[in-house]
Amino acid sequence: WFVAASLGLKVTTSLTLSGRTLMIGRLTVSSSGKLAGIPLHDLGVGIRVVAIKRAGATELEHPPRRDTVLTAGDRAYVIGPHGAVLDALVRNIASVDEPDDADD
Numbered sequence: 001w002f003v004a005a006s007l008g009l010k011v012t013t014s015l016t017l018s019g020r021t022l023m024i025g026r027l028t029v030s031s032s033g034k035l036a037g038i039p040l041h042d043l044g045v046g047i048r049v050v051a052i053k054r055a056g057a058t059e060l061e062h063p064p065r066r067d068t069v070l071t072a073g074d075r076a077y078v079i080g081p082h083g084a085v086l087d088a089l090v091r092n093i094a095s096v097d098e099p100d101d102a103d104d
Helices: 002-006 082-091 093-097
Strands: 010-017 020-028 048-053 075-081
Touching: 020 082, 075 082, 082 093
Parallel strands: none
Antiparallel strands: 010 020, 020 075, 048 075
């Protein structure tokens, strides 16, 4: 959790299913990271975005389609193995410098 939180993920919880530990959390897509502009199906193996709150929107988009493109300021609610989630966070590393202080 500590590593994920230090990379900008607001960790909600983790759970174990069939002996596999999954991390659940929220990240804000950085304007200068490598996640902005990519479709969800290019996010990585094992990680799933279960909902997105678009910048300026009041409603969650769920479930998002695999061809949904992430944009800067989106809040993505993700689930996946720790390694897959950490890989996505590293690609979005610039989000560490951007506030993610809302509690939604």
